[in-house]
Amino acid sequence: MLGQLHDPDLHLLRLFVTVVEAGGFSAAQGVSGLSQPTISQRMAQLEARLGYRLCSRGKRGFRLTEKGELLLDAARALLVSIEQFRQQANGVGGRLLGTVRVGMAENQDPAVSLRLASAISRFRERDESVQLELISAPPAELERLLLEQRLDYAISYFSGNQAAFDYEPLFEERQRLYCAKGHPLFGMTQITREQLLDADQVRHPYRFLKAGEPFQSRRSMAVAEQIESVLTFILSGRHIGYLPCHCAAGWERQGVLRALDTELDFGVPFTLARHRAQAPGEAQQALAEDLRAAFA
Incomplete structure (x- = not known):
């Protein structure tokens, strides 16, 4: 049973909320920066301080106990109140x-x-x-x-x-499909959808888009998360790919990049x-x- 609340208790409660929002001890590692054994140890410390179990782990995955659910609501309310107090104390007066x-x-x-x-x-x-x-x-x-x-x-x-x-x-940011000088499509006057489907396209994990966006060719031997990496693949002359229009504008003016089909544009x-x-x-x-x- 908790008596007076001290800073270590607050750290444990913050970690508890992080674990729940992440979906378990393993998932919380990347968010908290702590190893799974350390997280398990600290959750055990919190349960010992409280005197009851907060969660269970097994074949059915990570689950909160009924008391864990109640503590989660109380902990969230407490942390919000602490943050509000900190902000209000910092903002005393009109300044x-x-x-x-x-x-x-x-x-x-x-x-x-x-x-x-x-x-x-x-x-x-x-x-x-x-x-x-x-x-x-x-x-x-x-x-x-x-x-x-x-x-x-x-x-x-x-x-x-x-x-x-x-x-x-x-x-919203506009994205457009491009190829670069040296690519077979660069000098063509008319480009068919079939030719685009056969081109090797840089894959970017647009996980936030609706189905069907953006256009995807039939093959890809290049994957990149960052815009600079996508651009590098395209500049090689061996891949097509999407870039924000503002990133491609300078390269287009230099005659290095070419927009392929503006009908395949999409907004991010x-x-x-x-x-x-x-x-x-x-x-x-x-x-x-x-x-x-x-x-x-």
Whole structure:
């Protein structure tokens, strides 16, 4: 039975919530940065402090006990209250204080960068003394940082499947199919859909798109997660692939890249994401308002 609540107890409760949201001890390793034996040991410590079992593991997978379900609700409420207290204490008075941490996808369109700059300019016009931190990273890394509550917001394309996140649409990025000089399709005046289907296409894990998007050829001997890697494959002259239009524009002007079929374009939705358990303080709310205004 817990008596007074101390910092170690809070760390254990945060880990407990992380384990549940990740779906088990093994899945929580990547989110928490801890090994499975360490997670098991710390969960055992928490159960010993409480005096009852929180979860069970077996053939039926990871499951919470009834008391574990009740503790989960209480722990989430407690952590939200602690975060609200921290934010409110930092924002005493009319002046915005503290730190706001925002993650952004890499290789932003210059027009998007200007809108982000506009949002920052709006924010700096407020009565504030806030340290803004901007972090560029791939979408998977941004999701991990949000799960660990090391970011207040992230702007990128996401699967939308994280139950712990709130998502708010901001803008859409246009993707187009390209080939490069040296590819058999580059110099053709008329390109058929059958020729595109036979081309070797770079596969990119667009997990967030609806069925049928984007176009997929019959074969692929190249896989890449990052835009720079996709571009490198295409520039080899041996593969076709999708790129954001703004990334390809300079190469097109140089006559190095060619757009293949604009009817196969598709849009990638970019959203403003945050962790639901991380109650936004005054500074976070103000920056979110300025971002909405900049992208309206």
